[in-house]
Amino acid sequence: MRGVTFYIMRQIAWPLAFATLTLTGVIWLTQALRFIDRIVNNNLAFLDFLYLTLLVLPSIIAIILPIAAFCATLYAFHRLASDSEVVVLSSTGFSRLALARPAVFIALAIMAIMYAITLYLMPLGSRTLRATQYEFRNDLAGMVLLEGVFNTPNDKLTVYIRERDSNGDMLGVLVHDIRNGAQPITMMAEKATLLRTPQGPRLYMVNGNRQQIDPERKSLSLLYFDNYSLDLNSYSQKEGQAWREPSERFLHELFWPNLQDADDVNNYNKLIVEGHRRLVTPLYAPALILIAIASVIGGEFNRRGQGQRLIAGGVVAIALQILSLGVAHLATKSIILIPLLYATPLVFLIGAILMLREPATQPRLRTA
Structure with a gap:
């Protein structure tokens, strides 16, 4: 049996x-x-x-x-x-x-x-x-940004780069931020580098400007900068919500x-x-x-x-x-x-x- x-x-x-x-x-x-x-x-x-x-x-x-x-x-x-x-x-x-x-x-x-x-x-x-x-x-520091296209890591951020140099740095960069839908921000820079830091991922931009529209005054605020650090942690969605x-x-x-x-x-x-x-x-x-x-x-x-x-x-x-x-x-x-x-x-x-x-x-x- x-x-x-x-x-x-x-x-x-x-x-x-x-x-x-x-x-x-x-x-x-x-x-x-x-x-x-x-x-x-x-x-x-x-x-x-x-x-x-x-x-x-x-x-x-x-x-x-x-x-x-x-x-x-x-x-x-x-x-x-x-x-x-x-x-x-x-x-x-x-x-x-x-x-x-x-x-x-x-x-x-x-x-x-x-x-x-x-x-x-x-x-x-x-x-x-x-x-x-x-x-x-939300690991924005590890994202791949393609040349010549509008990259959208999430629904709040759009990044465009013209090309990359031999060191991997980004040239001709445009960043569009719509976290505040009423006051979108656009940043342009000649050069940018995406880095990991202890405080989180950051986008370091060189020789550019920051543009923001004031809907109440209907005026454009324009800020020129030599160096600008964009904290990408604020774009991350919080897990658990x-x-x-x-x-x-x-x-x-x-x-x-x-x-x-x-x-x-x-x-x-x-x-x-x-x-x-x-x-x-x-x-x-x-x-x-x-x-x-x-x-x-x-x-x-x-x-x-x-x-x-x-x-x-x-x-x-x-x-x-x-x-x-x-x-x-x-x-x-x-x-x-x-x-x-x-x-x-x-x-x-x-x-x-x-x-x-x-x-x-x-x-x-x-x-x-």
Whole structure:
């Protein structure tokens, strides 16, 4: 019995590892492309790019793992059925539920991994990603200023440079500051250098002027300077001022939001549903795994109907995923429907178990 259990587990484990790595790699690559522009504009190193993309992995794996488990189980049991190993094991006294037991062990392991991801790693990665993006976005000293174009490091600052000399200094510089929308400031300089200092990034300009319009007097204030230091820290956005998204919150922050915060009150349903969704998502792993097994060996045995069984299993799995999204959307509108979040995977799970209850010790062969 133990040998058969480990044998079936190995048949599932290898396809599971392959499917997980393949699907995760593809989706991770598409997500990584989002950071290319930011990496180039902020002159970040490859390790910074790798760090940013790794922070999205928990969210990707939480989606991929149940799907990969379904595909791996479907492939493994289809192979066992095609090689007549299911028939042999059934004739020796193994019931369908006994044959499904090794897959259940894998499902429990996947559930444990997914709870660790959804309850801790995913919110930790999301909030770390946002904090890191703020840090890189506001690292104005590391930004790349292109020649001959208007560079906009943020929505308050526009910088234009004509060219760079052999030392990397900027020549023909124009800086437009709109922090005060009523009194925009324009600075022009023959030469400028972007430096990091203990007080933060600064733009040192040489031989230029500072122009500011007074809207009340409708006059132009013009100041000529030999040297001017522009503090870029004041252009940085302060992290932590924005509302924390549900994906960035841990479970206790979702179930017990700050009711003194207007944004939390307005998004109360969304937060509560996200908390329950974190608890429900791992349940889809055993549901999908048992659906895969039931679609191959459940019901009446038919040697020629394996293709139809695989298609039926795929359709049911897709229907389950679509139904889960629909139920989550409805629950967000009315939290009374939250029990449906739990009922959805459990109904499919119980249905798959019922299909596997029929003994398989004496399979009936049907030629058509």
